[in-house]
Amino acid sequence: MKKIALIGIGKMGLSHLAIANQTPGIEVKAICDTSKQLLRVIEKNTKFVGYSDYKKMIDEIPLDGVMILVPNAYHFELVKYCIEKGINIFVEKPFTLKYSDSEMLVELAKKANVKGQVGYVNRFNPIFQHTKELLDKKVIGDISSYINSMIGGVILKESNKGWRNDYSKGGGCLFDYGPHCFDLSTFFFGTNIEVQSSVLKKVFSTAVDDTVYVTLLHNNSVVGFNYINWSDSSVRKATNRIEIVGKKGKIIASKQELSIFLTEENRALNLEKGWNKIYVTDENTNVNYYLRGEDFSRQLLSFSNLLNGLTDESIASFYNASVTDKIIEETKKLSKKLL
Amino acid sequence: MMDKIIFGDNQFFGVNHMSEQTAIKQAQKFRTADDIYKILEYVNDIGIKSFMFTTHNQLEPVFERMKNDSKFNDFKLYPCMPYAHKYADAMVELGPFEMINKFTPGNKIVSGLKGVGSLITANPVPIMQLLVDSEMKLLKGMNVQGIFLLNIVTDLLLGLEMYELLLEFSRYTEKKYNVKAGFFTMNYAKLNDVLVNKLGIKNPVIVSNINKIGFRMNPSQEEVEKKLKKEDSYNIAMSFLASGALNPLEASKYIGSVEGVNSVLFGASSPNHILQTKEMLESVL
Incomplete structure (x- = not known):
């Protein structure tokens, strides 16, 4: 079981959380969001541990992977941080808002031997x-x-x-x-x-x-x-x-x-x-768990396979x-x- | 005990899982409330006495007419909720607090407090109850025999393991409306296990895809068939034609041969198709 956390629980975040929680080979350990209210609802009604500071979460919980689901403008900063910490990454599309940033992340991930996947569900x-x-x-x-x-x-x-x-x-x-x-x-x-x-x-x-x-x-x-x-x-x-x-x-x-x-x-x-x-x-x-179409379940199964070493590179690299x-x-x- | 044959509503709203073109063709047939009403009259006339539908606003005038027509007195209604678009749109336009006001019936102060209180205490149960009440407003005084939770919500709660809320929904429909709850799902095997074994609900009503080619029978056709056989839930098959991928005769034969299928939910847009499908299903169920 590979341990993961989700950062950013917006509209897509909640369904990603449900799907990730049901995907074989991975286990959701924690979630992180800036909304205190949302954290309270989640902590009170689910088994997931909540954090409002992703750096603190990463320091406290050993993780094999993270799902970065924050607004697009923050993708670069968070992906870069996780690469530096050696954590494998799933990030929603688009990768970043600037090609030079994306290029840099590709290089950094390669050097750090961090595996990555971007949310191109099609x-x-x-x-x-x-x-x-x-x-x-x-x-x-x-x-x-x-x-x-x-x-x-x-x-x-x-x-x-x-x-x-x-x-x-x-x-x-x-x-x-x-x-x-x-x-x-x-x-x-x-x-x-x-x-x-x-x-x-x-x-x-x-x-x-x-x-x-x-x-x-x-x-x-x-x-x-x-x-x-x-x-x-x-x-x-x-x-x-x-x-x-x-x-x-x-x-x-x-x-x-x-x-x-x-x-x-x-x-x-x-x-x-x-x-x-x-x-x-x-x-x-057929999928192990269906929420918003099988494409989303298959996407996360692919991330699980990546974390578990069943594939070397994601088709949505x-x-x-x-x-x-x-x-x-x-x-x-x-x-x-x-x- | 429910009827063996239940009429559905996808054809009225241009939903087809296999083909956009089919969906467009169907949507063209049902432009007005009158078009929908006529088909429901036909359905009622040929003896299909159950209608299961999502609580679309477009159905409001249809139900208004139905209320004043005595031939629909024994016509059973099974609302399925929530129609998520309605809330998503309102949320964007009005924000959470105004949305609660808009959709909560009766005493605005009481229901407003219930909703706001629910937001503050992080307890989703009162909000769930308010939403059920709001959806039921449309059907006041009508022959409602069951209240169903759509799969987008059932499966989300299932995925998050918020099982208690499924139980609370079930309790609320029985307590407040004196009818059984039903659950739509795309994860029959998982849901059956949770409702029966984890929550201890006796004979829960579950609607799921059951068809010869195993389309959207998750996690697999084999697993679903195995669970159905246990007959510890009331099982309603939907998509038995797999959105048109199967010919009706072989599709019906399969449904008849699977152990544990209690009712079939189907939709069709022409009287001819409806009659044929009904007769075929009757011969196998």
């Missing part, structure tokens, strides 16, 4: 993992291009208030949805990337972008258009969809369904010429996450002004 979705497998096996041949979109209905009214309308507080669609969308692009097509073009546009917000248009070039060969929009009122919850075109077919994937078009039958994988359809119900989605931070930074720079 990488643990069964359909996206299946898609990745098909791409690696070149089922649709060499890839020429893709269209990757993430849409949702977060900002649907004119607004000039709140942290979401403030870049300095991590607001804007690029910083909120962007990481998930770009991470999926690097998951499928690799981290050797160049940002070719970018446009940021307001719809309802006054000081930040609501829609993002980015062209990425991977390995000097695959071109991808990334379209991100958090102001689409038709969408009930955030939706990722990717359409990938290869020389021998096409793949369309979302979290629930996978469509594969092939110009030739693929006997080995039991795929027919023409359209093939796979649903999430066809995948093995610090390095992969740092590349996403680079894409975001370059997108912002390249877009020049907010339209």
Whole structure:
């Protein structure tokens, strides 16, 4: 059993706590949060020990790993501290708010032999993992291009208030949805990337972008258009969809369904010429404990495996996450002004 | 004892776990309260006498009409709560204290004190009770036969090992509303163990995915089947069609063959489908 603690019990923190508490191979020893009230509720009603100072917690409790779930602006400071203490880390996305910071953490973790994982939960979705497998096996041949979109209905009214309308507080669609969308692009097509073009546009917000248009070039060969929009009122919850075109077919994937078009039958994988359809119900989605979708349970099981030495590197590694931070930074720079 | 066949509400609100497209198509069919009312009339007419639903605001006008229609007198209602979006939205717009006021019925001062007191003493029980009361306002004077806790809350409490609150919920529905509590879960095996063995609840009502392909039967189909067989809880199967992944006939055959399934909760959007599914289930249950 590897001992872990959670730092930052916000909205996501509570469900992370429940999932971590039920994940085989790890044991939650303590939690840390600045809200005294929340600590009291947790201490009174659960078995977890509460701290309001993470440094004190780390000094007092021997830990194999921590989950850092604090606001994005504090990721760098906390990750750096835990690396120095030699504690393995799970940190929510995005890794940090500055590419140079992320780069530095990748190096520091490597030197200190600390293992890291970033909360890119889409990488643990069964359909996206299946898609990745098909791409690696070149089922649709060499890839020429893709269209990757993430849409949702977060900002649907004119607004000039709140942290979401403030870049300095991590607001804007690029910083909120962007990481998930770009991470999926690097998951499928690799981290050797160049940002070719970018446009940021307001719809309802006054000081930040609501829609993002980015062209990425991977390995000097695959071109991808990334379209991100958090102001689409038709969408009930955030939706990722990717359409990938290869020389021998096409793949369309979302979290629930996978469509594969092939110009030739693929006997080995039991795929027919023409359209093939796979649903999430066809995948093995069983988990030891389910709370907000199996992807989250699988994500934490992967962290447990990392801590227990069953894997050497996470598929959502610090390095992969740092590349996403680079894409975001370059997108912002390249877009020049907010339209 | 509950009916063997219970009608659900996912189709009214565009929920489908397998396909966004299916969800969109279903949502188009139910634009108004009238569309929903008509389907429930049909369901009642063909003899499905139980309806299980999340306490969406859109259902309010439907229930208003139902109250004034005597043919629904023997139609049993099973509300499932909390409809989390309602509270999440209110929390963002109003903050915690105003939210408590908005959702608490009756004497604002008393309920306000109960809520605030609960926040201060870190005891979640009074807040839970207030929320149940608030959700039940919508159904005052109607034929409510059970009150269900949705899986997002059941499973969160299960994950945090806050088992006592599950017991308190169960006690409260019996004491205040004189009906049994039910629990939705995506973790049947774990929950059954906690309710029966740890909390000692006799024959608790549990709603969980039970289907031929084992979709969302956690931790595994085998484990769930083994527990179902013990028949120490009242088990309601949902997603027996696995969101449409299975053909109805094989899906029904499986349900009929699993020991320990007492009722089936299903939803469908067209009268034809509803009738067919009902008849198929009746032949196997």
